Amino acid sequence: MQERHVDIAIIGAGTAGLSAWHTARQHTDSVILIEGGEYGTTCARVGCMPSKLLIAAAEAAHQARSADGFGVKVGEIDIDGHAVMARIKRERDRFVQQVLGSMQRIDKADRMEGHARFETPHVLLVGSHSRVTARCIVIATGSRNDWPDFFDAAGDRLVVNDDIFDWDSLPESVAVFGPGIIGLELGQALHRLGVRLRIFGNGGSLGSLEDDALRDYADRTFNESFYLDPEAKVEAIEREGDQVVITFIERGTGQRLTERFDYLLAATGRRPNVDTLDLDKAGLALNDKGLPYFNRFTLQCRKSDDIPGHVFIAGDANHELPLLHEANTQGRIAGDNAGRYPALRAGRRNVPLAIVFTEPQIAKVGANREEMEQRCGGCECIAMGEASFEDQGRAVVIRQNRGLIKLYAEHGTGQFLGAELFGPRIEHMAHLLAWSLEQRMSVNRMLEMPFYHPVLEEGLRSALRDLNAALMQGPAITERCMEHGPGD
Ligand SMILES: Cc1cc2nc3c(=O)[nH]c(=O)nc-3n(C[C@H](O)[C@H](O)[C@H](O)COP(=O)(O)OP(=O)(O)OC[C@H]3O[C@@H](n4cnc5c(N)ncnc54)[C@H](O)[C@@H]3O)c2cc1C
Numbered sequence: 104m105q106e107r108h109v110d111i112a113i114i115g116a117g118t119a120g121l122s123a124w125h126t127a128r129q130h131t132d133s134v135i136l137i138e139g140g141e142y143g144t145t146c147a148r149v150g151c152m153p154s155k156l157l158i159a160a161a162e163a164a165h166q167a168r169s170a171d172g173f174g175v176k177v178g179e180i181d182i183d184g185h186a187v188m189a190r191i192k193r194e195r196d197r198f199v200q201q202v203l204g205s206m207q208r209i210d211k212a213d214r215m216e217g218h219a220r221f222e223t224p225h226v227l228l229v230g231s232h233s234r235v236t237a238r239c240i241v242i243a244t245g246s247r248n249d250w251p252d253f254f255d256a257a258g259d260r261l262v263v264n265d266d267i268f269d270w271d272s273l274p275e276s277v278a279v280f281g282p283g284i285i286g287l288e289l290g291q292a293l294h295r296l297g298v299r300l301r302i303f304g305n306g307g308s309l310g311s312l313e314d315d316a317l318r319d320y321a322d323r324t325f326n327e328s329f330y331l332d333p334e335a336k337v338e339a340i341e342r343e344g345d346q347v348v349i350t351f352i353e354r355g356t357g358q359r360l361t362e363r364f365d366y367l368l369a370a371t372g373r374r375p376n377v378d379t380l381d382l383d384k385a386g387l388a389l390n391d392k393g394l395p396y397f398n399r400f401t402l403q404c405r406k407s408d409d410i411p412g413h414v415f416i417a418g419d420a421n422h423e424l425p426l427l428h429e430a431n432t433q434g435r436i437a438g439d440n441a442g443r444y445p446a447l448r449a450g451r452r453n454v455p456l457a458i459v460f461t462e463p464q465i466a467k468v469g470a471n472r473e474e475m476e477q478r479c480g481g482c483e484c485i486a487m488g489e490a491s492f493e494d495q496g497r498a499v500v501i502r503q504n505r506g507l508i509k510l511y512a513e514h515g516t517g518q519f520l521g522a523e524l525f526g527p528r529i530e531h532m533a534h535l536l537a538w539s540l541e542q543r544m545s546v547n548r549m550l551e552m553p554f555y556h557p558v559l560e561e562g563l564r565s566a567l568r569d570l571n572a573a574l575m576q577g578p579a580i581t582e583r584c585m586e587h588g589p590g591d
């Protein structure tokens with residue numbers, strides 16, 4: 104067994120781990136990065152990037168198909184599954200290569216391969232070959248797909264996002280379980296690429312939507328294109344030959360149907376990779392899910408004697424906000440504090456921002472409703488403003504006039520608090536709103552910003568004006584078009 108003594112050990116060479124490594128190195132040369140799986144990060148290999156490549160191909164097919172609505176005839180659409188998957192893999196590999204290139208710049212002596220787990224609070228066992236003793240440890244082990252046992256009946260026809268991006272071509276049919284973020288993004292993309300699809304949910308949730316009206320609107324909108332049941336009644340999952348046979352009660356008709364699919368895609372959530380770290384030997388206080396308690400500003404874990412310790416946790420591993428930009432920020436804070444330990448600094452955390460790349464897109468900015476209410480003292484202090492995209496000028500022009508947005512602000516101060524959005528190209532508006540929230544802007548101030556014409560952001564202005572009226576800080580909208588131009 105090889106013995107290593109280092110200042111800082113980082114477990115996981117994903118986005119959070121790499122960002123922790125670079126920041127920790129600003130404090131000390133004695134940092135080791137331990138990776139137990141494949142280099143290249145989840146984002147580049149099987150997450151953000153290949154999923155967006157699949158979505159981009161699907162958008163191209165959708166645009167071609169809907170060109171007819173503009174009077175542009177493109178004839179029959181022919182989707183070459185091999186070519187679609189070849190481009191996805193080619194571009195995906197380039198993204199992975201970029202990450203691997205930056206990995207190469209980390210000296211081999213500062214890297215170690217093997218699965219790490221705690222032997223004692225300061226000692227890690229890596230594979231069966233090394234023992235690493237560290238002054239501080241950063242856990243950046245990411246997350247993995249999680250699914251209920253009864254999906255296992257599908258055998259090797261049970262797939263997760265990782266598998267999809269290795270397909271050589273597109274299958275004829277897929278049953279997606281989980282209308283969450285992954286299920287909606289990949290499900291809609293597969294549907295647009297001609298794959299027969301049904302999406303089965305559990306408990307009624309849809310994407311990341313919290314607001315009932317938005318969820319119902321999104322549910323109706325998606326169901327105009329493909330079958331989606333957020334509260335599915337699935338009676339059986341069986342394997343027959345090379346197919347998965349699913350028996351379910353069809354939404355709407357109430358009929359019991361038995362259908363065959365090439366694959367069952369499990370998109371039922373992800374669980375943090377902390378269960379194989381032997382955290383009981385790390386001396387950390389753990390919650391009922393086995394996750395360490397940690398401070399979100401320092402990323403420092405609490406020890407079982409309730410004293411903050413020398414272990415930090417960043418990225419999907421802590422399950423706080425399993426998103427790429429969060430993994431990056433958290434890794435930076437954790438690496439910095441591991442370097443400074445025990446004299447820590449509170450890191451700068453951005454306001455929550457999440458975007459789902461469906462069409463229409465879904466986005467959330469700021470705290471969720473419950474947290475907002477708690478922050479505002481549980482009183483009836485929150486005003487809401489909304490706007491629909493159905494008759495919004497630019498949205499009509501581009502034939503993407505589906506969507507509804509809801510914005511929230513605090514009575515009295517008029518301060519903008521957050522938003523839930525479902526609509527066309529919402530990713531850009533979500534950024535404007537997140538930046539406004541970071542600046543702690545009031546709704547009045549946001550309305551003083553310039554709005555071009557004709558743009559989708561005019562829909563955002565309508566919602567802001569509605570919100571201002573609800574705050575009793577501005578007039579209610581009476582004649583929209585007359586004030587700002589047609590279709591504002
Ligand atoms: C399909 C999909 C699409 C996504 N799309 C988006 C998107 O569009 N935008 C967005 O913001 N986010 C997206 N995400 C989420 C984003 O990819 C993750 O939040 C982010 O990659 C997490 O980074 P991480 O560093 O925490 O984990 P990872 O990048 O997974 O790194 C963790 C590393 O730790 C290693 N490891 C685990 N256990 C051990 C151990 N015991 N010892 C040694 N090494 C270990 C793993 O092998 C892995 O390399 C998507 C995720 C998926 C799955």
Ligand SMILES: NC(=O)c1ccc[n+]([C@@H]2O[C@H](COP(=O)([O-])OP(=O)(O)OC[C@H]3O[C@@H](n4cnc5c(N)ncnc54)[C@H](O)[C@@H]3O)[C@@H](O)[C@H]2O)c1
Nearest residue numbers: 281282283284285286303304305308370371372425458459
């Ligand atoms: N655009 C992005 O930023 C992006 C894209 C993909 C993934 N991600 C990240 O990955 C994380 C995981 O995504 P996810 O979609 O796997 O999780 P999720 O939590 O978003 O969705 C899981 C869904 O599965 C449903 N479900 C649970 N058990 C089920 C069952 N037995 N049958 C049917 N449905 C069931 C849930 O009700 C929920 O709708 C996200 O939280 C997100 O942070 C982000």
